[in-house]
Amino acid sequence: MTAALIGTDVKTSVPLKRRLKRAERARQIKALALVAPLLLFLLFTFAGPIAGMLWRAVDDREVREVLPQAVSALADWNGKDLPDEKAYAALAGDILAARASGTIAIAAKRLNYALNGFRTILTNTARSLKAAPEPGTAKETLAKINPAWRERATWMTIKNASGPMTGFYLLAALDLTRNADGAIVAAAPDQAIYRAVFARTFLISLSVTVFCLILGFPVAYLLATLPPARSNLLMIFVLLPFWTSLLVRTCAWIVLLQSKGVVNDSLHWLGIIDQPLRLIYNRFGVCVAMTHVLLPFMILPLYSTMKAISPAYMRAAASLGAPPLTAFLRIYLPQTLPGIGAGSLLVFILALGYYITPALVGGAADQMISYFIALYTTETANWGLASALGAVLLLATVLLALVYGKLVQGQQVTGGMKN
Amino acid sequence: MTMLKRNIGKLGKIGKIVLGFATVLGASAALATVAQARDLTVVSWGGAYQDAQKKVYFEPFKKAAGIAMNDESWDGGVGVLRAKVQGGAATWDVVQVESDELAVGCEEGLFEKLDYSKIGGEAAYIPPSVNQCGVGAILYDFVLGYDKDKLKDAPNGWADFFDTRKIPGKRALRQGPKTTLEIALMADGVAPKDVYKVLATDEGVERAFKKLDTIKADIVWWKAGAQPPQLLASGEVAMTSVYNGRIDTANKNEKKNFGIVWDGALFTLDSWVILKGSPNKEAAYKFLDFVGKAENQSKLSENIAYGTSNKDAAGRLQPAVLKDLPTAPDNIKNAVEINVAFWLENIDRLTERFNKWAAK
Numbered sequence: 001m002t003a004a005l006i007g008t009d010v011k012t013s014v015p016l017k018r019r020l021k022r023a024e025r026a027r028q029i030k031a032l033a034l035v036a037p038l039l040l041f042l043l044f045t046f047a048g049p050i051a052g053m054l055w056r057a058v059d060d061r062e063v064r065e066v067l068p069q070a071v072s073a074l075a076d077w078n079g080k081d082l083p084d085e086k087a088y089a090a091l092a093g094d095i096l097a098a099r100a101s102g103t104i105a106i107a108a109k110r111l112n113y114a115l116n117g118f119r120t121i122l123t124n125t126a127r128s129l130k131a132a133p134e135p136g137t138a139k140e141t142l143a144k145i146n147p148a149w150r151e152r153a154t155w156m157t158i159k160n161a162s163g164p165m166t167g168f169y170l171l172a173a174l175d176l177t178r179n180a181d182g183a184i185v186a187a188a189p190d191q192a193i194y195r196a197v198f199a200r201t202f203l204i205s206l207s208v209t210v211f212c213l214i215l216g217f218p219v220a221y222l223l224a225t226l227p228p229a230r231s232n233l234l235m236i237f238v239l240l241p242f243w244t245s246l247l248v249r250t251c252a253w254i255v256l257l258q259s260k261g262v263v264n265d266s267l268h269w270l271g272i273i274d275q276p277l278r279l280i281y282n283r284f285g286v287c288v289a290m291t292h293v294l295l296p297f298m299i300l301p302l303y304s305t306m307k308a309i310s311p312a313y314m315r316a317a318a319s320l321g322a323p324p325l326t327a328f329l330r331i332y333l334p335q336t337l338p339g340i341g342a343g344s345l346l347v348f349i350l351a352l353g354y355y356i357t358p359a360l361v362g363g364a365a366d367q368m369i370s371y372f373i374a375l376y377t378t379e380t381a382n383w384g385l386a387s388a389l390g391a392v393l394l395l396a397t398v399l400l401a402l403v404y405g406k407l408v409q410g411q412q413v414t415g416g417m418k419n
Numbered sequence: 420m421t422m423l424k425r426n427i428g429k430l431g432k433i434g435k436i437v438l439g440f441a442t443v444l445g446a447s448a449a450l451a452t453v454a455q456a457r458d459l460t461v462v463s464w465g466g467a468y469q470d471a472q473k474k475v476y477f478e479p480f481k482k483a484a485g486i487a488m489n490d491e492s493w494d495g496g497v498g499v500l501r502a503k504v505q506g507g508a509a510t511w512d513v514v515q516v517e518s519d520e521l522a523v524g525c526e527e528g529l530f531e532k533l534d535y536s537k538i539g540g541e542a543a544y545i546p547p548s549v550n551q552c553g554v555g556a557i558l559y560d561f562v563l564g565y566d567k568d569k570l571k572d573a574p575n576g577w578a579d580f581f582d583t584r585k586i587p588g589k590r591a592l593r594q595g596p597k598t599t600l601e602i603a604l605m606a607d608g609v610a611p612k613d614v615y616k617v618l619a620t621d622e623g624v625e626r627a628f629k630k631l632d633t634i635k636a637d638i639v640w641w642k643a644g645a646q647p648p649q650l651l652a653s654g655e656v657a658m659t660s661v662y663n664g665r666i667d668t669a670n671k672n673e674k675k676n677f678g679i680v681w682d683g684a685l686f687t688l689d690s691w692v693i694l695k696g697s698p699n700k701e702a703a704y705k706f707l708d709f710v711g712k713a714e715n716q717s718k719l720s721e722n723i724a725y726g727t728s729n730k731d732a733a734g735r736l737q738p739a740v741l742k743d744l745p746t747a748p749d750n751i752k753n754a755v756e757i758n759v760a761f762w763l764e765n766i767d768r769l770t771e772r773f774n775k776w777a778a779k
Contacts (some may be wrong), residue, residue: 113767178659190771197774259654364640366595
């Protein structure tokens with residue numbers, strides 16, 4: 001007690017302004033200390049990896065590191081005729097050095113992305129080239145080993161892959177490529193799939209969002225208006241699937257929807273169909289399973305918004321003579337918009353990144369962009385393309401979130417996506 | 420960088436302290452994992468296969484060598500190994516990899532070059548299983564699988580697989596171009612030994628897709644090795660491409676009556692590799708030596724229907740066991756080895772092509 005009194009005595013000698021500052025700083029430290037663990041966690045597990053991914057989408061140093069002399073010899077090559085003897089000799093030197101250090105395949109892999117067959121050209125040349133060619137004979141030596149070295153396109157591919165940064169992967173993710181003259185053109189029809197896959201991803205996400213809204217809105221309304229005892233029971237029904245493993249729910253749909261599954265067998269037994277319907281391994285199955293998995297994410301924000309709407313508004317509207325539909329459309333619905341917005345955005349963005357469900361219940365034409373990102377990340381180890389696809393998806397998602405933020409500016413939103 | 424500096428500037432003094440602290444924390448954590456000695460860790464494919472390996476390899480090895488080891492499982496993908504090794508804190512020592520992972524990982528320097536003198540010498544193993552970065556573990560097949568309870572007459576091979584009039588019902592194939600295009604060509608009358616010669620040409624690729632067009636609406640695409648037996652069991656498909664070991668396991672453990680058509684099978688090898696920079700290299704060699712011995716390998720084939728890499732392993736088997744193995748003379752005579760070099764060169768291009776075709 002006395003100590004505290006003394007303390008106040010001491011404090012009075014310090015100017016008020018400085019004391020305020022000190023208090024302010026103490027408050028800041030406390031606040032920072034509280035969020036520090038989360039901040040660190042996000043920095044290491046989220047911001048760092050995302051930055052790394054964006055970097056990989058443009059990073060192009062493999063060819064430079066493996067074929068340094070050839071890259072510098074080609075730096076001032078005009079690309080019109082074949083490069084001169086010097087470039088051939090430089091490449092031969094690089095190939096011999098790369099073969100000795102076992103790095104030739106790294107360049108071969110990168111060049112093969114741009115020109116199919118380059119892997120063979122480079123590894124064969126490395127295998128056949130026993131020693132450095134005599135001065136002045138590098139050109140004919142290489143051309144004799146593989147006629148591809150007489151092609152301008154072969155050299156252009158090396159020049160275009162010289163790095164250190166490239167737009168190659170990002171262009172490929174948008175079905176574009178550079179032709180031999182360096183102009184951006186559409187990719188070959190056989191290779192041009194990613195725009196269609198992105199469109200498919202957005203279409204599936206959008207349909208799932210719409211289905212979730214149609215199914216979720218009445219349920220949320222019921223939850224918000226029933227007496228607590230009954231609404232709690234209903235809430236458990238909503239949350240139960242939420243707590244069940246995604247894999248279990250997806251496999252349950254397989255059991256239900258397959259051609260000898262519960263649904264088809266029941267319909268057959270009732271005499272409605274005589275041939276089983278195809279309900280799975282197609283777009284229908286993907287939409288059904290994803291809607292089921294994501295429904296709680298729609299219901300919960302809607303419910304919390306509706307819970308806050310006073311029933312007095314609707315009663316007031318009715319007493320002023322509004323028919324039920326008009327009252328709903330003009331009084332109730334506008335007040336639920338923040339919940340609809342938050343729920344839709346949540347479901348849509350979660351759906352964009354779905355992988356397991358479409359992989360298990362979709363056909364070959366229902367694979368979303370995440371399937372390709374996973375394929376190039378783990379199976380073929382084409383990290384440049386995987387990162388570029390991820391970057392495009394990230395950009396599209398951020399744009400959507402921004403648009404949404406603009407739309408709901410100034411409204412009370414439960415989703416926390418304001419400004 | 421300037422951007423980053425500017426943002427750090429905005430953090431204020433406290434923010435900088437937090438950031439500095441975080442860096443130190445992260446660095447020390449990374450150092451700690453590197454410096455930590457750990458037991459030998461062996462990684463395989465999980466499921467019934469790894470259970471069999473536990474029984475005949477891992478447990479006996481622990482007893483015989485007196486070396487502590489633990490085993491984990493993975494789903495493959497050279498990207499996973501690259502991330503492990505380049506991350507500088509690989510927690511795995513010995514990994515079982517597929518042939519394309521072996522080739523790419525070897526090129527990228529992810530694996531130790533093997534000293535065969537420590538594992539019984541190259542002459543002890545069948546030629547396709549000897550590689551500078553890895554040693555063969557098992558040989559297995561993609562075969563045509565069907566349910567004998569539902570199909571009274573065995574299909575004749577891939578040609579029947581594409582004949583929906585003769586055998587109605589859906590078919591399942593592995594999603595993607597690999598194995599699918601080879602199967603389509605064999606169904607179209609290409610001899611197994613010529614498959615890759617034909618597939619290397621643009622006309623050959625066209626021909627394969629044209630053949631696939633004929634049953635496009637009847638194909639279910641599977642992604643994981645566990646799916647084909649389920650698709651057969653549920654009656655979803657009449658026939659499927661499938662790993663031969665999965666059929667055998669379903670018959671043994673779940674009392675199924677599945678059949679295999681060995682004609683036109685696609686075989687491939689899995690290999691053991693030692694990850695680059697493994698701190699347990701000596702123990703890893705002891706392990707590879709142990710699992711390379713014929714007497715140990717023959718026990719594996721008795722438990723699960725895979726062929727093995729030691730030349731003398733097959734000779735120790737009962738004929739009843741041997742007849743169900745991919746390495747049995749009758750079963751391998753019209754089989755074709757999946758061509759790793761071809762797929763390394765063409766996987767990206769043909770994956771795009773395959774998906775273009777699928778979306779049509």
